[in-house]
Amino acid sequence: MTRLGETPSQTVGPYFSMRLSAEGENVLTTRSDRIVIEGKVLDGAGNHVEDALLEIWQAVPSGRYNHPDDTRGLDLEPGFTGFGRAASDFETGEYRFETLKPGRVPDAEGAFQAPHISLIVQGRGMLNPVFTRIYFSDEEEANSDDLVLRGVPAARRHTLIADLQEGTSPPVYRFDIKMQGDDETIFFDF
């Protein structure tokens, strides 16, 4: 059968927030055991990206995805989808999510991955989405066994790990995204 070709990607442009990243889409939960993930999106000159769209997708704390293909008999969380959207702030480039810390999901070799959140970044001046993952600095043991992290060059591994900020409640994890440069964030192909 002839394969059809993919429709090409185009930039979300400067006006995506008319529809994407509506008020509150970055708050996946208001529960007291929530976590906060915040950071900046930076371009190759170190300037903040004032119009980036960030989308996250994650498992619930039991480690199950809220998706029909995840047929495991694990708990889901009522009212919590695992999906969120945020726009970076025009003045500062900062974004923020409030969510639940994800559980561990299966890896490709029958073990479990370290807790992580999938992140898609798009923006004005970006013709394609980029895909990365947010891991957690207080999951050292799980991180050291994680197949994806183990495949990342050691010198760049830190670009995938959100830093727990001491003394914050709810816990705040800092995760900057560097689109280019010496410390460019690892982006995935899959």
Add this chain to the structure above:
Amino acid sequence: MTDPVIRHYGPKAYSDHPPFSYPDYRSTVLRGPKQDLLTIVQTLSETTGPGPIWTEVSEEDADLTTNAGTGESAIGERIIVTGRVLDEDGEGIPGVLMEIWQANACGRYVHWRETEFPAPLDPNFIGVGQCVTGDDGAYRFLTIKPGPYPWGNHPNAWRPAHIHFSLMGPSLGSRLVTQMYFESDPLFPYDPIFNSAPEHSRDRMVARYDHDVTEENWALGWRWDVVLRGKTATPFEEDE
């Protein structure tokens, strides 16, 4: 406990998409990654996604001529935009969330950053809509044909008329945001965003006029199919 279903999909057709950096579109130069992407094995984290969350979207959301909620109709050339969302095997994909945003008939967006183009707003047009594809992947919007508008990329730069489309399919890997253009737009040769897509795939972003879609005494019809990165094989149970 039932094992999860892992629907692996084939490699992304990067050659069908724009490059990360396309200097004619100036803002791309500092915003696209320069290092190679790191290839990872697909797991549930990649083969699932938020698409199936949205099962119910109201029909009014797909009618941009009236969804401003003012009780009046938007001004401009009323058009129907319809087609199917397909995978690479040509199978319709049901349950895809399609969200759109666009300029009004004069080329003006309803957005606080739009301040320099002296074209009128329409109080009866907000320029956003959404729908979910049906069982055969079909979708349909009723809207106003957007106008072209100027932008600051280069001297006398104008974007061809377009509608922004966000598609949230069954998995993270099929996420697509694109723009739909209208056949025979004279601005195509001058637009670096349109031309950032490779020559062989550019045409896939262009809707065709279709007289069979046009409704008598009501609206002109445009047809446009979208192809998302598709599945490669039948799903299998993990660990089998």
